[in-house]
Amino acid sequence: MANRQAKGKRNGFLARGGFDLPFFIIVITLITLGLIMMFSASSSYSYYYFNDSLYYFKRQAAFAAIGLVVMALVSRVDYHVLKRFAVPVLVVSFALLVAVLLVPPPPGFEEFHRWISLGPLTFQPSEVAKFAIILYFAWHMDRHFKEINSKALYRESRFQAKSAYMAWYLLILAVTCALVYKENHVSGTLLIFAIGVMLMYLAGFNYKWFLLAIVAGVILVIVVVNNPSILPEHAQPRILSWIDKSYDPLGVRWQTNQAVYAIGSGGFFGVGLGNSKMKQLYVSEPQNDFIFSIICEELGFIGALFIVILFGLLVWRGFLIGIQAKDKFGSLLAMGIVFQVGLQAALNIGVVTDVLPNTGISLPFFSYGGTSLLMLIFEMGVVISVSRTSKLKKI
């Protein structure tokens, strides 16, 4: 298990050794492209509402710059330090998830308890919750890896340890998901649940459970599609409008329709960077969840496919880093993080291209949102930190 290289790196707080350059390049490319496209998409919107085409860009760029510094620092830190934070972060995450339900939501979004303001900054506790789940699960699963993968009994009880742990993880996941669901944040709930389940799968629980979960999930989807009324009120029309493409074209479907028109306008090669017309106040908040439609319009199918491939490469490289990581903690951490980013990107693209119902889910690196970009880049720093210990070809 221990080899020479690894030995040298466990000395103290700092991580040493080379990091994974391909992953780093992918991340930098995504951040850069994200900024450029966010600027292009937001320009006319911010000009119309703030009389300044750079309004959103300036803020996003500032956070990206801070993020890069943070990433550089975090990537130098031995990720094992994070173990100490696994439980505190989870506690804080719960606290924030409860707090956000008590804070009055911003005007115009009365239904949605998703944001907490700290002075000029706002952030979503669900973003913290995602990382909290990954960190806690990675730490805990690393510690109890043997029990999870054996038939050992839990503390002299009649139950197998792995059953007890599964119950524990499901409990944490259920509470987190319940709280996020209370925010009226269906997509966040699904995302966190998927991350948790993925990590449990990677930890080595019996795959039959996952088959069962998949079957249950499919049944749930079928039930929901057929009876949208069991969903919270704000989510119902989104399902209805996804099933019936002519549903309320000026209301619920407006956003999706505009996105679809934008993608169609782009065609194969796009109308060129900065030339989108649908960003001229047709796609509502083009810098946010529907930024991918503007990317498709300006860069065309080719450009958009390139970005999808970038996300794919991120996932691929992240998983490789995970697989080759020196220990279970780093492995699960890296894979959890890139899975989160990949799944979120995939869901976002699915929503924008009208394959999935419209849920409020942003495109990592591209959608406007300073704190979530900062969080994302920080997480990338963690993965790079992990890459320093993995047995990939180093530079």
Next chain:
Amino acid sequence: MSRKEKKKLRDRALLAMVLTLVLGFGTGVFGMINVGLIHGEENRRKAESEQLSDTVVAARRGTIYDSNMNILAQSTDAWKIYVNPSEVPDEAAAKKAAMNLSNILDTDYDDTLEACLNKDRRYIVLKSKVDFATKEKIEKLRKDNKGFNRFIGIEDDVTRFYPFDNFASTVIGFTGSDDKGMSGLESAYNTKLTGLSGRNITAQNAKQREIASDFSTYYAAQEGVSLQLTIDNAIQYYLDSALSSAIETQDATYGYGIVMDVKTGAILAMSSQPDYDLNDPYAVSDEKTKEGLDKITDDEERAKATTDALFAQWRNRTVTDTYEPGSVFKCVTAAAGIEEGVVTPDEMFVCGGSYKVKDITYHCSNRRGHGSEDFTTSLMNSCNPIYIQVAQRLGSEKFSQYFEAFGLGETTGVDLAAEAAPKPGVTYYTADRMGPVELASSSFGQSFQITPIQICTAINTIANDGKLVQPYIVAKEMDSEGNVVRVTKPTVRRQVVSKKTADTVTQMMVEVVRGGTAKNATVAGYKVAGKTGTSEKLTTKQEDYIGSFCGFAPADDPEISVIIIIDDPKSGSYTGGKTAAPVAAEVIGNTLRYLNIEPEYEEGENAGQDVRTPSVTGLETAAASETLSSSGFTVKVIGEGKKVKAQAPEAGKLIPQNGVVVLYTESEEPNETVEMPNLIGMSVSQARYAAKAAGLNVQIVGTASDASGASYGQSISKGTKVALGSTVTVSYMTTSTEMEIEDTGNAD
């Protein structure tokens, strides 16, 4: 980590990764291909239709001119004011805007506010066709109030303006709110007048604001064709005013008429009175009708009656309405008979007061009978039995042949909207259905229905050496630069009768005016040929009559054909000779003088002889006065100047021999006016004296030879301001008893 553990983790991680990539991103890529490529074209089109604002640029409608290039109808720039309620920030702004807008636009405040608050809409027109001043006020409102320019908009518009209001209104017609012709020429020539509207395609953002784009395309509008009519403003004025005063004095329902150029068929004037204001077509113009409408208490009923009244006033009755021409038609029967050689003007007939065909007895208007008379005299007397006999000699076949040859079985083809089309077997008898009874009634103009323009065209054929022409009203079409793109060539349809026959009938018709039923159509100085007609209206219950006159002048070399129809006169006289003929005399006299046709006086007419005014402008005042006085003119000098700077009437105008000539010695413009005195109820010499005293010239029309005769009409009504030296026509009518028995004829 054991090797086994590591392998398990790697296997699971790889599976998870592959699933994420394939399922997750596969879904996205599928979506991209689906909406971006497979349905890309469709989505792109939808996007474009949303982004592109495709506004129609209205083409300027062509102008309508009279034959002297006076503008009769013209489109001018106007503006349309609209709101975009989706951009109204709040109710306070809406209220403020509505208050200001309703004030400026003169609209209802509540309606305007409602429009401003209609959040779901993006475009509501508040008022169209507003003028420049109003538009300026709206622009100021937009500038002075922050945010108003976001939701108050101004667009280009056009409006149609008719400078002469009522003038030739039933001929010209008007346009609706969408700039589309609704009646008259505006409707008949709508496509040509409209032109091709252009399009302005621009890209816009979702808030309806223009954005820079290579999409912007402007297709210029192509201005509509302008029309120059054959209508002459002066002749039209004579006809309009003669008819309108006639329906007033005779208490008639309608009066309509046509003045046609004999050789070409060009319509010089066409009128249907009462007419209406083209600039306000939806107002009932006739006072009597309006009073009647106001009396109706039931709202629904009044609305219906108003609609009926409006449609009635818009009608150009000379082409859209049919009537029984009555005795006017006898000219056609006479022409056919003479052409076929079955009768000559000198052939002697005996009228016994009635004539029996099968079991039906046709009475002559004079039930005692006209006794022995020649064929010419029978036309003068309008003697029905003679015409039945002539028709019998022709037979149904030949009679129908001439009926149709004179254009009475077809539309005239005049370029006006809604010409009533004859229906064989319905509006007239065809040869195969024409038995002796039908032939008899048809011979004197009854039992068939035709339009005034049809009979006018038929009588014009006699004036035009037997050639039937196609009447027309548009002389030229011009493009926006004034280039003539089409000139109407007069069309001769056919030679109906020989020149010889036409001349013979003309002579007979001259006798009708000289000593027959059309005596009141006499115009001193001009030989008028004509025929009167009086027909009973078939459609109505009691005795409603239509009195008509159709003829032409000067008879020896005809210039104009005229038809005058007085519909349902209620003031006592109803025969064509007493109702229509005097009106015709006024119109013919004025028109011929206006056309500067040299008058030829017959013996006994010298009293009213007209002469041309010599040119004295530029001469010494004293010398000019001397010249004029010695020629018998009455001279009136205005100012103290030494030289004559202007004169009224201008040189070369026809005025009565001892008429008034006004000399201006200081002003270069003949600008002195005078109030028109009353000239009604006077003898000829009284009228002449009164006019001379006022500095005006008098033209006498009608049979003024009777010493006892009193004038019954004047062409310019009392109290009107007119230029010094103007000519006013005073109308006289014979009152001799022989005229009472007229040209009606009934079958019983």
